[in-house]
Amino acid sequence: MSAQRWLTLGALAGIALAAAALLRGGSAAAPAPAGGDVVAWVDGQPIARESFARFAGAVARERGHLELDRDTQRMLLQRMIDEELLLEQGMALGLERREPSARRAIVSAVIEGITSDEDPADETRDKLEAFYAAHSADFARPGPVVVEAALVPVGPGQEADAHARAAEIARRARADEPFAPLAAALGRPLDPPLPAGPTPIDALAERVGSVVAQAVARLTPGATSDPVRAADGWWVVKLVSRDADLAPPLDQVLEAVRNAYRMQQHDARLEKRLVELRKRADVRIVDPDLAGK
Secondary structure: OOOOOOOOOOHHHHHHHHHHHHHHHOOOOOOOOOHHHEEEEEOOEEEEHHHHHHHHHHHHHHOOOOOOOHHHHHHHHHHHHHHHHHHHHHHHHOOOOOOHHHHHHHHHHHHHHHHOOOOHHHOOHHHHHHHHHHHHHHHOEOOOEEEEEEEEOOOOOOHHHHHHHHHHHHHHHHOOOOHHHHHHHHOEOOOOOOOOOOEOHHHHHHHHOHHHHHHHHOOOOOOEOOOEEEOOEEEEEEEEEEOOOEOOOHHHHHHHHHHHHHHHHHHHHHHHHHHHHHHHOOEEEOOHHHHOO
């Protein structure tokens, strides 16, 4: 898959994050927060401002931010509200709301019940073909590439000098100096040399290593990479051209397509149920900034 894996950014991922944030702070004896310490109420149950701040802070750190914008904060609060709604659905199990392992078990059981009642007959060939046609870019393989490459080997005590020579190759190549003479003057001849014609990215990785191939995959045609450290030294690569990405026949990626289709169906079932729960629930967001419009 060109995106490396199918990522679900919908309700299930949000609920899982919210559950983790709440579970870290919950305990059997945890007192209910006072009114001013509540960010929202869900059918009379509070969502503590401290729990929400801890959750938002964890997500901000994961994303490398100091803080999150209001729209993201509102989305995260909705995830916590959704978890509470799912928890209410599972209270028939007779477990205590504030006991962490019970809370996790209840929410997980409800999500599993909502998303797992699929009918295998629903995964017909026609439906998988239609799904693949709509999402073929997610399964595409990079097209063959034509590259020029220079290798500056690193001997004992030569790390800094080798990096400096590789950086010089990159700088002068970006100034439109011919790449091959630079590679010959400042690097070591490649043995064996790279193929002259278009090369599949997997075949290139076998020749130069996965780290260097990944650097090639990030380039646009005509661009030159920064020096890339590999086991045999510093590489500099220039992407001369790249063919269009290739969508393989369905049968070659059938299991990946089937798994992605199932995940989409799971998310759709969960979101449908959450919409129903939100309509029936008494949800009051206390913080006007988080309440939105």
